[in-house]
Amino acid sequence: xxxxxxxxxxxxxxxxxxxxxxxxxxxxxxxxxxxxxxxxxxxxxxxxxxxxxxxxxxxxxxxxxxxxxxxxxxxxxxxxxxxxxxxxxxxxxxxxxxxxxxxxxxxxxxxxxxxxxxxxxxxxxxxxxxxxxxxxxxxxxxxxxxxxxxxxxxxxxxxxxxxxxxxxxxxxxxxxxxxxxxxxxxxxxxxxxxxxxxxxxxxxxxxxxxxxxxxxxxxxxxxxxxxxxxxxxxxxxxxxxxxxxxxxxxxxxxxxxxxxxxxxxxxxxxxxxxxxxxxxxxxxxxxxxxxxxxxxxxxxxxxxxxxxxxxxxxxxxxxxxxxxxxxxxxxx
Amino acid sequence: xxxxxxxxxxxxxxxxxxxxxxxxxxxxxxxxxxxxxxxxxxxxxxxxxxxxxxxxxxxxxxxxxxxxxxxxxxxxxxxxxxxxxxxxxxxxxxxxxxxxxxxxxxxxxxxxxxxxxxxxxxxxxxxxxxxxxxxxxxxxxxxxxxxxxxxxxxxxxxxxxxxxxxxxxxxxxxxxxxxxxxxxxxxxxxxxxxxxxxxxxxxxxxxxxxxxxxxxxxxxxxxxxxxxxxxxxxxxxxxxxxxxxxxxxxxxxxxxxxxxxxxxxxxxxxxxxxxxxxxxxxxxxxxxxxxxxxxxxxxxxxxxxxxxxxxxxxxxxxxxxx
Numbered sequence: 001x002x003x004x005x006x007x008x009x010x011x012x013x014x015x016x017x018x019x020x021x022x023x024x025x026x027x028x029x030x031x032x033x034x035x036x037x038x039x040x041x042x043x044x045x046x047x048x049x050x051x052x053x054x055x056x057x058x059x060x061x062x063x064x065x066x067x068x069x070x071x072x073x074x075x076x077x078x079x080x081x082x083x084x085x086x087x088x089x090x091x092x093x094x095x096x097x098x099x100x101x102x103x104x105x106x107x108x109x110x111x112x113x114x115x116x117x118x119x120x121x122x123x124x125x126x127x128x129x130x131x132x133x134x135x136x137x138x139x140x141x142x143x144x145x146x147x148x149x150x151x152x153x154x155x156x157x158x159x160x161x162x163x164x165x166x167x168x169x170x171x172x173x174x175x176x177x178x179x180x181x182x183x184x185x186x187x188x189x190x191x192x193x194x195x196x197x198x199x200x201x202x203x204x205x206x207x208x209x210x211x212x213x214x215x216x217x218x219x220x221x222x223x224x225x226x227x228x229x230x231x232x233x234x235x236x237x238x239x240x241x242x243x244x245x246x247x248x249x250x251x252x253x254x255x256x257x258x259x260x261x262x263x264x265x266x267x268x269x270x271x272x273x274x275x276x277x278x279x280x281x282x283x284x285x286x287x288x289x290x291x292x293x294x295x296x297x298x299x300x301x302x303x304x305x306x307x308x309x310x311x312x313x314x315x316x317x318x319x320x321x322x323x324x325x326x327x328x329x330x331x332x
Numbered sequence: 333x334x335x336x337x338x339x340x341x342x343x344x345x346x347x348x349x350x351x352x353x354x355x356x357x358x359x360x361x362x363x364x365x366x367x368x369x370x371x372x373x374x375x376x377x378x379x380x381x382x383x384x385x386x387x388x389x390x391x392x393x394x395x396x397x398x399x400x401x402x403x404x405x406x407x408x409x410x411x412x413x414x415x416x417x418x419x420x421x422x423x424x425x426x427x428x429x430x431x432x433x434x435x436x437x438x439x440x441x442x443x444x445x446x447x448x449x450x451x452x453x454x455x456x457x458x459x460x461x462x463x464x465x466x467x468x469x470x471x472x473x474x475x476x477x478x479x480x481x482x483x484x485x486x487x488x489x490x491x492x493x494x495x496x497x498x499x500x501x502x503x504x505x506x507x508x509x510x511x512x513x514x515x516x517x518x519x520x521x522x523x524x525x526x527x528x529x530x531x532x533x534x535x536x537x538x539x540x541x542x543x544x545x546x547x548x549x550x551x552x553x554x555x556x557x558x559x560x561x562x563x564x565x566x567x568x569x570x571x572x573x574x575x576x577x578x579x580x581x582x583x584x585x586x587x588x589x590x591x592x593x594x595x596x597x598x599x600x601x602x603x604x605x606x607x608x609x610x611x612x613x614x615x616x617x618x619x620x621x622x623x624x625x626x627x628x629x630x631x632x633x634x635x636x637x638x639x640x641x642x643x644x645x646x647x648x649x650x651x652x653x654x
Binding site: 068 | 441449
């Protein structure tokens, strides 16, 4: 025994997910990982690197490029008593499996009159910022959040990257986890061992009085940076991290709006028909009298994500655009 | 059961499906059943023959034309009828209807109405069995129309690549809704598609229940023994329209009549009479028994209740806390 306290270890978002998966697989024989290049290649974003060596090819299972079949097979294996983690390379590719997610996983419980549930976890990368252009960069989590029967998670912190998987695997129903590509290299302190977190609530990441910034996933660090800049201007911003996109923690949204009376919604999805539209509608329906200013939304421009770096960056929500929106609301 | 008792059982199973569905058609006209109703009449030998060789622990994944599969698997006809009436006593609590019959106790996984959508699911059920070292078979039924779907090819490849215990049962009734096979496939010999995945594949006379049962037995035994997935092309014909809304503009009346000469029930009945296994009296008893059973099913469905609207949003998420 040593009484020297070790300095807190740092870990990346990517490593946090890997640790969570490895731990789940050590703990429960029913858990396995499958997807394109998760084994020998180590995962296209290197999330599962090294797992093949520990768990072998039966449990870290490389699949052909057959999104519909391997996502469907994950659903079937879940029905057959396993606890699969299915990795899809990006949300853009997941559209090839949309039938299985929306027409099977999400409805099985309901159309069987409660007889069958589907405890599958589907992980995928989402978002832009790496110059991957219009077929690898979109933020379509709002589409999934539209569908009853699914639970949709968007970890925006190391703690959530590490802690959301265990409760997702314990959930009797299908859970989709969106990992923003811009967060994989995020570094932070290693959360407590067994740092399981809840997968039902939104969390205040920064307390403030003048304005609420409601966001999630890849936009969370931008929102926090914006809040710091606003602080220097004498504007105190509260940052609410949604974390769970379905079912939305409506109470938390209404609470922060009722406390600051001004809100900026930051969403890397497009405005039209997206998550930001849903949040704005909830506020308009249930807290319109709390507002001292119109709702502001900072979203991705309504274009497919372009390749050229300056164009891509111009399309996305950025710290200056969030700051500008906040300043418009307080008139400073 | 002696061989002959077993053959009479097969005949009765097919007749059960036929009479049940004839009643369904009437009840549709009477507006007791609504939505889409796809009848299996003409194809009874397929579900009857395949289901006969499966064990209670095996899994079944079927299509939207699945009344026959559900009945042959042993689901209570009353619960199926109640489902079609939309009653809470139905096998899916009235949430599914004709296209979504489910039963956990017999491992009957629907009732899947996206063409080809059930195949990946079957691959996954079989993967779970393989990973858990359970000697089970997953039988998945689909029409020849599904062969044009990407999910068919992805699933066949995955099952063969991973050597999974799936019995692929392709019910080739020659028409995908109204599109004839030769109008939708560049290669109409379907077993060649299975062969391209290195999968054993046999063509079977789907109008002959004994031929179906024999082929299915051989295939299921091999699948169960670790022989990997097998593919059966069961050649059959739908005597009725695709659904209740189909004026049948796409096929000739003569063609339908010609196939009706090969009625699986009539053919088998004549064979059993010819061999002295069945006589008119025994046939009459079977008819009476099935008739009473269908009557009871309708009575149960009629006496069923409507789920209170207050429970509308149940069964979206499981009712145990995560």
